Amino acid sequence: MNGYASAGVAVVLTGVALAVGIYLVAIGDRLLASLVGGGGIGWRTAVVRPAQRATLLLLQQRLTTEPSDAPGWALAPAFFLALAAVALAMVPVARGRAAADPATGFVVFSAAIALVMIAVFLHGWSPDAALPLHGAYRYGAQALSFQIPFLLAMLAAALPAQSLSIVDIVAAQDTVWNVIRTPLGLPLFLIVGASVSSWGPVNLADAADIAGGTSAEDSGVGRLLWQTARYGMLVAVAAMGGALFLGGWWGPLLPGPFWVILKTVVLLLAFLAAGHLLARVRTETFVVVSWAVLIPLALVNIFFTGAFLL
Amino acid sequence: MNAPSWTTVLFWFFAAGGVITGYRVFRADSMVRAAFFLLASFAATGGLLVLLGAEFLGMVLILMMAGEMLVMAIIMVMYMMNPAGLNPMFMVHQHRTSVIAAVASFLALAVLPFVITLPARANPRPVAATAQLGTELLGDSMLVFQTAGVTLLATIVGTVALTSRRGRYGDAEEGSKEPPLEEEAMESP
Amino acid sequence: MNLQAVLVVAAALFAIGVYGALSQQSLVMLIMGLEMMINAGILAAVGFWSLAAGGNPQGEMLVIMFMTVMAVEMALGFSLITNVYRIRRADITEKLRRLRE
Amino acid sequence: MGLSAALRAFAAGAEAPIFAIAGLGARDAVQDLRLRRELRLVDSPRSASILLVAGVVPEALAEAVARAHDAMPRPRASVRWHLDEAAPGGAESLRASVSASATDDVVAVVRRTFVELINGARDSEPAILPDVDPAPWRGVGPFGQGGSGMTGGRPFGRPMAEMGDDRDGLRLDVLPLTVGPFFTRLPAGLTLELRLAGDLVDEASLFPNPFAGAAVPASRLRPALRPFIRALSEPVPIRELELARARAHLRWLADALVAQQLESLGRRTLALAAHMMPDDLARVQALGRALRRTQVYRWSLADVGRLDGSRLEHLGAGPVARAAGLTEDARTDDPAYRALGFEPVVQSAGDTAARWKQRLLETMQALDLAARAGELRTEPSGRIEGPRGLLTLDSAPSDRLAPLVPALLAGLEWSDALAALISLDLDLEESAAVQPAAERTVA
Amino acid sequence: MTLLGPLGVALAVFVAALVAPLLLRGFIDNLARAPTTVPQRMPFVGGVAPEVHAWNRYHARYYTMALVFLAFDMEMVFMYPWAVVFVREGVSAFVEMAMFITVLLLGVLYMWRERALAWA
Known part of the structure; x- marks a missing residue:
């Protein structure tokens, strides 16, 4: 296979995986909502409703506000989705294989996560409206706080592999999964991972108290793209969590890709359940806890892992 | 097309992108746009670093700059009048001098590499560039590394001391309005 | 792509930085000019590292130091601006000059 | 065209996104729509296709309704839902292409309108407000600014925010913002005028109650309020009163949960409130445990908005006062309640979390009282403990709490x-129902 | 593309995922972009038209934290190469990084003590 073809295959496969993941999140969210809130809906409804809603949004007029930053508003969801796609492309899908496996894949994933704050801030800033602006600044506080614990929690997973390549990191978990070696890594990763895509108790940017926050002024296709991108980032974070801490493709009997999907789905369910069962955290509490608790914990975790390895 | 030409195309794409977005930084009315143009310029430089074989440095530059430029945007919006550029304006001084200085420095720096003979010892592109850097960090450059740590500590302390208003030495002195409710109710747990 | 090309691009970035640092009235924009110059410095350093110094890790160390300088400069610069703003309610260089008097 | 029609038919199967405005008498009815899976109550008209205007909307709110209507993207339609057949009332200027009466199944009407709208059988509604640019914006200054000076001019007909002093010594912009009357997290009609310094509220004040000023016949009030208004002047079974109280608390909780991003749990609470009976105590207790597990008292509400008992004394502020340690409760004066051995539940913290817990505890107490009350009736004395506090013939607790809002926020x-x-x-409706006679005009 | 390596593939994924939504949006706009009316272009906060522009000198009260972030974030640049060589270098790497981190944590401790994190 020549270079162009294999790159094309990687792009298409990433796109398909992202689309399927996003749709699964939409279905799962509905099912969990009816499980927790009552008024059960059938499987058929849960499966078809997200597509119907997406079509409805495509048919709806896309509104703008008067002096909006139009290029920024157009760019933000696309940029967010592109970051989700890059992050997902780094995740190994089968033994030794990922859509893209650069030697610094770990840093590429971190950079994608870091750039999310630009996308969200731009999205909230662009409409020149009070509620989205609030969401943007909240996300600023949130992102600047979770960034460091997030990177530190991930870093502990890279220690045993002696490499920044994600495939190497997963390969190094053949005997012991990182969830054992770095016991605090996965919980920290999940707490801050949910904040990346503004999900559940740490959904501050698109929060209910500011009527949807950065997306309060979105309608039509713009709204569809933004929600899609958020879901996509959730999928990417869950998949990466499976790879970094739960051993990626390693697992008994069944083939690697099956395990990758299973671990991703398990982590996604954890994210979705947290969204329905935990109350929103105050922004200030989040910031103080991130700096004063999560960063020290993440460092303790790294040194614990280090001691484990020596 | 073969591979080297792809590298060349990307090199000039990133170079042009970096320079154009760099120029737009000082031509944007909106402060948020200015900060994000600077980010784009840095990202383009990051791309150039990757093309030059410094994969780790390129990606780390993008990673660092994402956070730094968000802070830049937040601070700029705080302190600039007319932060969104709704009233387009042009706030420069000594414009002519600046342009002349810029052109002069460009010419001086751009001509230099063509005049003097540069050493040409190409990077053998070691696979383990990051590992090499780590060894360097913990070995020969250990002192530099620890000094950086102390410098950053000094920066943190200095920043907190300069900006924080709620230090041990009391709250803001003038122009401040205390909230009407009890102080305990205001503070985080 | 050769060293000359890299250095020309770096020179262009540096010149933009010079322009920004000299011409901008606002302190924050001035810091942006400095950032741009460091950006050029990073590019030039990596150019030398990659194409002239045979990939010596100390070249990479230099780039990391550049980044550290950038972070420190930004953090302290913005702290000073905050303080100046608190006292003077302005962030413009001319007003700073008046502050000095 | 075949594909387009097929897509439209497919999209019409989605939950109809509606932005609902609850006028007088419609708060509970609109809230109950959350339980219907064919609809989706959305937070902003930006994402709605249908505007549902329920109950009586006074003329004073007509412009805000029009703004909500015009903020919707096309295709859009509005449905007027009259809950009081005898006297529809309300603003004359409100037009709606579809209307539903109290006897109609409003969900079916909304669904039908939505399907017609999406598949093209019904035209999208035109704007109500004039489509006129308030101030076409053209830069006139030498650098394109609007007037003299750096920040001269009013871009797009709106000025920029002005600077104000701040408690941390940085004099930055203060953003004036009017939230409401149809802000999705607040009861309809409640309008909050804020001055925001960053994300902090610098000053806050409430607009006057738009529902006040006209005598409200009991038939226009929402059914949940009626027992309390009746109890002011006639004996009412304690069982009925206490059940109404428990429902009112849970309905409040259902809305408050949505603001803490617990919409599913809010729906569960609402389902419980809608069919509450005295033997539901165990389910309320289970809800309380679920609520505790959400950590809402710990990381969302603890230490937020503390109100001292001293500020609330003799205010008749009901659960709010009792959450701050006061034992004020008009029920202690009623011989029938004394016969039941009623003792007010009291907490001490006085913060938002305490007010949440207080309402939950009072719900359980109310269910217990309702179960034991038998045929006992209240003694009418012109004052009664409503779900929000002391209710008299001419004053409601909301009116007495509203002056505290600026200092609290x-x-x-x-x-x-x-x-x-x-x-x-x-509760603006409750205070409109019992306003002083002097302020009443004939409707 | 393979010659540009896996980062080239990542770039291709990025560009594809960036362009696809923009194309979709452009396509939908082109197909059925109804012109917006003036009332539609007004931000919605409950039905009263906003008096002023929302864009303002926003008082981001976490500015101290944001500036400390600039300095603290640098620590990550040092940690990545360290993580790669940690197992090889053993105890000395452990001790050196512990020193570096302790120094930085002192800064966080100072910030926390000065209560520079909380703002509301």
Whole structure:
């Protein structure tokens, strides 16, 4: 296979995986909502409703506000989705294989996560409206706080592999999964991972108290793209969590890709359940806890892992 | 097309992108746009670093700059009048001098590499560039590394001391309005 | 792509930085000019590292130091601006000059 | 065209996104729509296709309704839902292409309108407000600015925010913002005027009650309020009163939960409130445990919006006062309640979390009282303990709590301010029902 | 593309995922972009038209934290190469990084003590 073809295959496969993941999140969210809130809906409804809603949004007029930053508003969801796609492309899908496996894949994933704050801030800033602006600044506080614990929690997973390549990191978990070696890594990763895509108790940017926050002024296709991108980032974070801490493709009997999907789905369910069962955290509490608790914990975790390895 | 030409195309794409977005930084009315143009310029430089074989440095530059430029945007919006550029304006001084200085420095720096003979010892592109850097960090450059740590500590302390208003030495002195409710109710747990 | 090309691009970035640092009235924009110059410095350093110094890790160390300088400069610069703003309610260089008097 | 029609038919199967405006008498009815899976109540007209205007909307709110209508993207339609057949009332200027009466199944009407709208059988509604640019914006200054000076001019007909002093010494912009009357997290009609310094509330004040000023016949009030109004002047079974109280608390909780991003749990609470019976005590207790597990008392509401007991004394502020340690409760004066051995439940913290817990505890107490009350009736004395506090013939607790709002909200972060305001449970309808006779005009 | 390596593939994924939504949006706009009316262009906060522009000198009260972030974030640049060589270098790497981190944590401790994290 020549270079162009294999790159094309990687792009298409990433796109398909992202689309399927996003749709699964939409279905799962509905099912969990009816499980927790009552008024059960059938499987058929849960499966078809997200597509119907997406079509409805495509048919709806896309509104703008008067002096909006139009290029920024157009760019933000696309940029967010592109970051989700890059992050997902780094995740190994089968033994030794990922859509893209650069030697610094770990840093590429971190950079994608870091750039999310630009996308969200731009999205909230662009409409020149009070509620989205609030969401943007909240996300600023949130992102600047979770960034460091997030990177530190991930870093502990890279220690045993002696490499920044994600495939190497997963390969190094053949005997012991990182969830054992770095016991605090996965919980920290999940707490801050949910904040990346503004999900559940740490959904501050698109929060209910500011009527949807950065997306309060979105309608039509713009709204569809933004929600899609958020879901996509959730999928990417869950998949990466499976790879970094739960051993990626390693697992008994069944083939690697099956395990990758299973671990991703398990982590996604954890994210979705947290969204329905935990109350929103105050922004200030989040910031103080991130700096004063999560960063020290993440460092303790790294040194614990280090001691484990020596 | 073969591979080297792809590298060349990307090199000039990133170079042009970096320079154009760099120029737009000082031509944007909106402060948020200015900060994000600077980010784009840095990202383009990051791309150039990757093309030059410094994969780790390129990606780390993008990673660092994402956070730094968000802070830049937040601070700029705080302190600039007319932060969104709704009233387009042009706030420069000594414009002519600046342009002349810029052109002069460009010419001086751009001509230099063509005049003097540069050493040409190409990077053998070691696979383990990051590992090499780590060894360097913990070995020969250990002192530099620890000094950086102390410098950053000094920066943190200095920043907190300069900006924080709620230090041990009391709250803001003038122009401040205390909230009407009890102080305990205001503070985080 | 050769060293000359890299250095020309770096020179262009540096010149933009010079322009920004000299011409901008606002302190924050001035810091942006400095950032741009460091950006050029990073590019030039990596150019030398990659194409002239045979990939010596100390070249990479230099780039990391550049980044550290950038972070420190930004953090302290913005702290000073905050303080100046608190006292003077302005962030413009001319007003700073008046502050000095 | 075949594909387009097929797509439209497919999209019409989605939950109809509606932005609902609850006028007088419609608050509970609109809230109950959350239980219907064919609809989706959305937070902003930006994402709605249908505007549902329920109950009586006074003329004073007509412009806000029009703004909500015009903020919707096309295709859009509005449905007027009259709950009081005898006297529809309300603003004359409200036009709606579809209307539903109290006897109609409003969900079916909304669904039908939505399907017609999406598949093209019904035209999208035109704008109500004039489509006129308030001030076409053209830069006129030498650098394109609008007037003299750096920030001269009013871009797009709106000025920029002005600077104001701040408690941390940085004099930055203060953003004036009017939230409401149809802000989705607040009861309809409640309008909050804020000055925001960053994400902090610098100053806050409430607009006057838009429903006040006209005598409200009991038939226009929402059914949940009627027993309390009746109990002011006639004996009412304690069982009925206490059940109504428990329902009112849970309905409040259902809305408050949505603001803490617990919409599913809010729906569960609402389902419980809609069919509450005295033997539901165990289910309320289970809800309380679920609520504790959400950590809402710990990381969302603890220490938020503390109100001292001293500020609330003799205010008749009901659960709000009792959450701050006061034992004020008009039920202790009623011989029938004394016969039941009624003792007010009291907490001490006085913060938002305490007010949440207080309402939950009072719900359980009310169910217990309802179960034991038998045929006991209240003694009418012109004052009664309503779900929000002391209700008399001419004053409601919301009117007495509203003056506390500016001091309570000032200095709080937006989400804290909102949580604190919601926890007061201001009810404009209740205060319109019992306003002083002097302020009444003939409807 | 393979010659540009896996980062080239990542770039291709990025560009594809960036362009696809923009194309979709452009396509939908082109197909059925109804012109917006003036009332539609007004931000919605409950039905009262906003008096002023929302864009303002926003008082981001976490500015101290944001500036400390600039300095603290640098620590990550040092940690990545360290993580790669940690197992090889053993105890000395452990001790050196512990020193570096302790120094930085002192800064966080100072910030926390000065209560520079909380703002509301």
